[in-house]
Amino acid sequence: MEERDQSSDGSLLVALAQIDTCVGDLDGNAAKVMDYCRKAASRKADMVIFPEMTLTGYPIEDLAFRATFRRAAWARADQLARDLKDADLGDPYVVVGTVGTDREHDRPRNRMVVLHDGLVWAGYDKHFLPNYGVFDEYRIFTPGEKSVILDIKGRRIGLAICEDIWQEGGPISDMAAKGIDLLVTINGSPFEEGKGHVRRELAAKRARQVKAPVIYVNQVGGQDDLVFDGGSFVVDADGAILEHSPQFVEHLGYWALSASGESGASAQPVRSLLADDLPGDEEVYRACVLGLKDYMVKNHFTGVCLGLSGGIDSALVAAIAADACGGSNIWGISMPSRYSSEGSRDDAADLAQRLGLHYEVKAIGSEFDAFQDELHLEGVAEENIQARIRGVIVMAYSNSKDLLALATGNKSELACGYSTIYGDAVGGYAPIKDLLKTRVWELARWRNQEAKLHGQVEPIPVNSIVKPPSAELREGQKDSDSLPDYALLDQVLEAYIEKAHGREDLLADGFDPETVNTVMRLVDRAEWKRRQYPLGPKVTSLAFGRDRRLPITNAFRE
């Protein structure tokens, strides 16, 4: 991380307000805008720029169709403009996003407005509506038809919303033709590993296209299955990075556009920040923590509960939860059966002690016997009963103590259906559902190393990391009895799921036919279970859920 001085006299001082909003919380989001404007006013900012759909939160999905919501959002923007004026903050130009209405078709718009002098001033509607991956904006919004260039203190300032800068044409080429001094973009760009540099390269390209600096303000925070990592920035007209806000935290950054239109050439010092990109393991881990933390806060949970098996998945989830809400707000439940090894119980107890969480042991023998006296199950059905008894117990903690139940499944399991629906799959949130098993191990090692570096207790027992994975639902069971080795499995999964490689492609990738056949069959058959799995944070380029919409009824077999 590097800090350096700029100066701002005679120049336009811009504040980048990277905030964490909540979908639907019009009052809370407006209050946060006011709060950040106050801070920015203390630095005499001329403009304060907030993320996409600031007032409504993002994404609002079909809530956009409720006319009373759009009216309430619009009334809130009006009120906020008046409140900002009354607060006597030197009347900065405050750029916020909200939902608008296309009056001709009575359809929602993704809108950017400028609050100034007590009024809601200048509206720009998002032109390119992303409708791929996790995005459904073409479903919801009517696209904007025209570009908007503001004149603020004699500078020509172009406006764009998120996807608008991912396309060369439309408003960007229009502004390039007309000439601007600065391009301001507000964004709700969800996290995936390594995306930061993609955004900055893209903005650099657009800066060269419009021949002006580009300000990119991104939201931060978790919203259901999305995590927004922030990482707002400014690039110069030549694409050089001038300011870079940190990831995963709210932040108010500053940058000055000089009187001459060149940045960094003004008189008053402005301390700008150049945050480093986080390393891959850290950014993914922190995305999982923030996703869980915000799901809890925004849905009014103060604690969580989960089953602790002694294995690596529940250990990593517990560590993430401890970082999200503190060990004292976690109930970890060990639920041994006759097949649980002594080692597993010791590992679970060790983890609980390291994290300082509430640790309770509920053996499931008597429930198992009660079911079996009636049902006399064998094989997989008998295995599933154990997992489902545990599910009932976890949900009993959730119901009786108002705790968020956490599902501990990883992406490899979810892909292959290697879990018991209504058993270990129960929960309101699944913090590691987008992590392949090999990644789970990597993040566990990283988290321990991080603790060691800071002189703290390593949260995860080494034994949970190094022992061979097992569901322990029958005597001597190992994951490797049913699944290919995870190192191989995860490579096939990545190609099949994230790259949509079919059988021919997978063979061309060099995987052997037997593994390919096994993995494709397992993945295809487990779609119905994935559909009922809890939400969890997307951290890869293609997560299960709305990012990958495959039919359950699907007879295609390659």
Next chain:
Amino acid sequence: MEERDQSSDGSLLVALAQIDTCVGDLDGNAAKVMDYCRKAASRKADMVIFPEMTLTGYPIEDLAFRATFRRAAWARADQLARDLKDADLGDPYVVVGTVGTDREHDRPRNRMVVLHDGLVWAGYDKHFLPNYGVFDEYRIFTPGEKSVILDIKGRRIGLAICEDIWQEGGPISDMAAKGIDLLVTINGSPFEEGKGHVRRELAAKRARQVKAPVIYVNQVGGQDDLVFDGGSFVVDADGAILEHSPQFVEHLGYWALSASGESGASAQPVRSLLADDLPGDEEVYRACVLGLKDYMVKNHFTGVCLGLSGGIDSALVAAIAADACGGSNIWGISMPSRYSSEGSRDDAADLAQRLGLHYEVKAIGSEFDAFQDELHLEGVAEENIQARIRGVIVMAYSNSKDLLALATGNKSELACGYSTIYGDAVGGYAPIKDLLKTRVWELARWRNQEAKLHGQVEPIPVNSIVKPPSAELREGQKDSDSLPDYALLDQVLEAYIEKAHGREDLLADGFDPETVNTVMRLVDRAEWKRRQYPLGPKVTSLAFGRDRRLPITNAFRE
């Protein structure tokens, strides 16, 4: 139902092949096309028209992105064209839908092709891509850019795919300008109550626009949460209906375009059919039956299991299941607790006897005691334990006998969260999830009346219909303790959910503030449970699921 004679000599004889395809089953779908072409050839049909995306099934969702799937579909179309020629069927023009590839962008297309003379001939790509409600086609496909008019036996035949005729512009206005003798549309138009007449009025409008008859072939069958009801038809240039295939069954209809371009004026007799629209109760009931039946067949289930409480919901689901797969393939499990009334057990047994299903009684007392000895739960947590023990038992039947577990919740319950997740909500399919409670009663009465009319045993015990609904999870519990009266509740739900009415609107609708507040709060808080609920058939204009995509994390409260 009415039949009348047309004649076809010198005219163009068209067969409307309303078939039930399966997503991904390229071989099975092609075999069905061949089969129907054979039948049509025996009548010397000149053209055989199949539904939208015949070869791939519909909708294929993100399966469209797998390049190996698109190549396999394309190879299958080639093979089918050759097979049709080799079969020596008089070489009709066979119109089928499939997935194509936009080579420039390597993106899928929703394509219509004509198989003729051993070749895949003439491609038309869907122009308007629906991306609302349950549809995500803009996500998946590149739109077509040009209209296609074929010359077949001297007649100018225009092509369109489904949504293309819902819009006045695009290919339709182009064809109207150029002049055509016949418009052929292939469709995958999902059922919702009363939609048949909407389609026919629309087609009549387009017929008048293009000044030619319109042939509308719709697919039939269930695909995950959608049911396609068929009801294919032909309207004349003046909009009059000339042929109407029945709903919910595969059907091969015929119609002749005379040499003069006027229909019904040719020499050879063609027996045309004018099926009546089904009454509302019957079409909704049959949609539920077909949805379940096809889910079973296409996912290789031969039987189902469900909990029988003696209440109306499980009774209606059992009746639907019996109509889908026969009573002998149903396992109905009565799982009484200390709170279950004698009457409920009698009603469950009576239902089982009427439907001839496997009836088993598994009292849950010992499991309940085993959990309570450990957990000592009270209130809602205690109630939920009972529902979850039942969920474990239902899933044990599913696992040990390879049965599809059915969830029995209705739309009112699902809306208000009046169910236990992982309890009564377990299952692979939920046949009545889009029926409000008042509709459940109506359909139960209708089904009994229908049986009576045909001299059969009424499937549903009258007592299950008339008694006050109760979850029987505590002493003397009634649904009315927690929820407004269903007659009122269902009206509020319909306005809030299907019409997206907000609080102001609901008050203007005449509902009292207390009820409005209660219902909105219940619905908003239950979103996370709905997300994990099984699939079930959409029968209304707005079903829960992909039809209504609301965030779980949503602080908007009116």
